[in-house]
Amino acid sequence: MNIQTPDYRYHTLVVTVENKSGVLARVASLFARRAFNIESLAVAPTDDDLFSRITVVVDLESAPLDQILKQLDKLVNVVEIRELHPGYAVERELMLVTVSAEPDRRDEIVEHLDRAGGKVLSVGTDRMMLSLVGLPARVDEFEDLLRPYGIVELQRTGRVALATLEDNDGPGR
Amino acid sequence: MATEQMDGGRALIRALENEGVEVMFGLPGGAILPVYDPIIDSSIRHILVRHEQGAGHMAEGYAHATGRPGVAMVTSGPAATNIVTPLCDAYMDSVPIVVITGQVPTGAIGTDAFQECDTTGITQSITKHNFLVTEAQDIPRTIKEAFHIATTGRPGPVLVDIPKDIVDPLNPRSAMTWTDDVTIDLPGYNPQTEVDPEVIRAAAELIRASERPVLYVGGGILKARAADALRELAELTGISVVTTLMARGAFPDSHDLCLGMPGMHGNFTAVTAMQESDLLIALGARFDDRVTGRLDGFAPGAKIIHAEIDPAEIGKVRRPDVAILGDVRLAIEALVAELATNGTGDVDRDAWRSKLSGWQERFPLAYEPWVPGDPLKPQYVLECLRDGTPDDTIVTSGVGQHQMWASQYWKFDYPYTWINSGGLGTMGFSIPAAIGAKVAFPDRMVWAVDGDGCFQMTAQELVTATVENIPIKVALLNNSHLGMVRQWQEMFYEERYSEVFLSKDVPDYKMWAESMGCVGIRVDDPEEVESAIAMANEIDDRPVVIDFRVDAAEKVYPMVPSGATNSELMVPPFQQDQPR
Secondary structure (H helix, E strand, C coil), rough: CCCCEEEEEHHHEEEEEEECCHHHHHHHHHHHCCCCEEEEEEEEECCCCCCEEEEEEEEECCCEEEEEEEHHHCCCCCCEEEEEEEEEEEEEEEEEEECCCHEEEEHHHHCCCCCCCCEEEEECCHHHHEEEEHHHHHHHHHHHHHHHHHHHCCCCCCCEECCCCCCCCCCCC | EEEEEEEHHHHHHHHHHHCCCEEEEEEECCCCCCHHHCCCCCCCCCECCCCCHHHHHHHHHHHHHHHEEEEEEEEEEEEHCHHHHHHHHHCCCCCEEEEEEEEHHHHHCCCCCCCCCCCHHHHHHHCCCCEEECCHHHHHHHHHHHHHHHHHCCCCEEEEEEEEHHHCCHHHHEEEEEEECCCCCCCCCCCCCCHHHHHHHHHHHHHHCCCCEEEEEEEEEHHHHHHHHHHHHHHHHHHHHEEEEHHHHCCCCCCEEECCCCCCCHHHHHHHHHHHEEEEEEECCCCCHHEECCHCCCCCCCCCEEEEEHHHHCCCCCCCEEEHHHHHHHHHHHHHHHHHHHHHCCCHHHHHHHHHHHHHHHCEEEEECCCCCCCCCCHHHHHHHHHHCCCCCEECCCHHHHHHHHHCCCCCCCCCCCCCCCCCCCCCHHHHHHHHHHHHHCCCCCCEEEEHHHHHCCCCCCHHHHHHHCCEEEEEEEEEECCCHHHHHHHHEEECCCCEEECCCCCCHHHHHCCCCCCCECCCHHHHHHHHHHHHHHCCCCCEEEEEEECCCCCCCCECCCCCCCCCEEEEEEHCCCCC
């Protein structure tokens, strides 16, 4: 467990937990019980099916990072916690969005999408379904761009993250 | 490797036997019924309680007194919810207990079946860990893991929820193969006990340089069996000791270096020594709000050494200057070795010592003397009880005024003689806890000091005590009120008494005690106190209840008002003119 001086409000923790039923509930209930705020949460099994990996972004205005790490570590099913320093992590988030798109506005939307690096998944008579994978901040921006067109339905995954490679000397983004 | 085919119920009982369980407290019901059958043939003594809360507190009392895990077993649904309070109590006070609850069959889970409740969900945040076992084959390993978690690191309660189908021999899902070779599998659980020599040296440096050090000792000392090590450290360094409510007895009250209890109702010297200290050496203590008072005014000039097994306690409330993570007994032993080898320093602490003894002289624990016509003083009852019982008497208490007086006026010279509910403050704790302690030590005297409010919450367990031949004694300090609440209303709510008067004469405690098979005695007059206690001490074939009718106007002093700093400690009126 690597405790760093918190100089950002949101920190990303990668929590390796035993892949057992109820473990996500334990983590979530700990956050609720101790009044720690979660900004985003993503969970899925790892390559080893004994363990799952939770990527959680915590809000340090609600509690000091040190307490959050130590309380999490007390959960018996929590095997390892890594704090990903914002400057040294590769973070991505996936957004699926259905947006109102009358035929005469589609080109505009596709132009935004291309610039952001997203994909058109499906086109209907007056709607389009798009996907975008990117830095959470870029996904935010794209969401803002789409809003005037009319967002019909939207789902974001919450961020997932990996540490930058050790031999990569620059901060990863 | 020896293997044997059996059902999950038998395997559960055998797993408990293998953990060395000699006694368990419980009450059967539908879902746990199959596990009660093999109890008939087991070496484990089962004590049938009258309410599941009693089973949990008895397990706690047993664990407090012995250091070994207490075990309780109850059925599903309402039984599980009834034992929630003891689980939370044990969680707050780090008491090692293992609670086994029945659950509806695995196929019925989630269907709102009869007596189903989400026991592991409900108890998640008040257990150190809990398990829902879904396969009979997993029972032995889970029991082993439960005991391991409950008793290692910072001790605490562990709950094991057992669905009926995996223990019922009539159900094929209960079939399993017993093997003696079971290993625990807890990759995320590795409490750190060893201490870092580097921080020990840093702590020793602070101790050597301190002019006004205080050893602030919490319940962790008792959990770590560190009382002897603590005494060595105190005597080697000549540093005075305060013992918190959870640590009373961890250092002898009769020792010259003992300052007694700190906190909201601590004595003046203990509270003020901490306030004025330049170094608090916190050992197995967690800076509870009842100890610190208003935090921003707590021990403002003190550096902090914090020795603690639970990493999350370090820095939770007050940031330490030196943190010693690990088993507190090992930490103290390492400190003693370091200080013995490299010296305890040569700071002159005479001025500090004379300050301490001056406070002790001017502000002893005291109450207004009784004058003829006054009702009986509760403090006097406790002094008589203290003086009229053997030194190794185990005292339990409920929660409220009687608890504070017992902690203040008793003289605790041995560890594990004081058992109470500190963190959760559970009214009704004393009688079942006393039963648990008496079961562990049938040859020792066990007195439950109780209040009338508390007594009415768990008195039915005296039936258990009578029937199971567990002759505890109860000193009921009966002031007809919820006394501590009454005290707050008197002091902070302009004497507007709201819902604190219980009744002058209902129930009749003597008759109630007798109806439960106990000897009941009523005492109104100070002159009868000693003889009543002597009489109770002679009775060893059944429980005794003495209904002491005490003064409802009597208040617990000293007191730090809620929200005030410890420097604003209120002493009793007759000490208020003393110079601080």
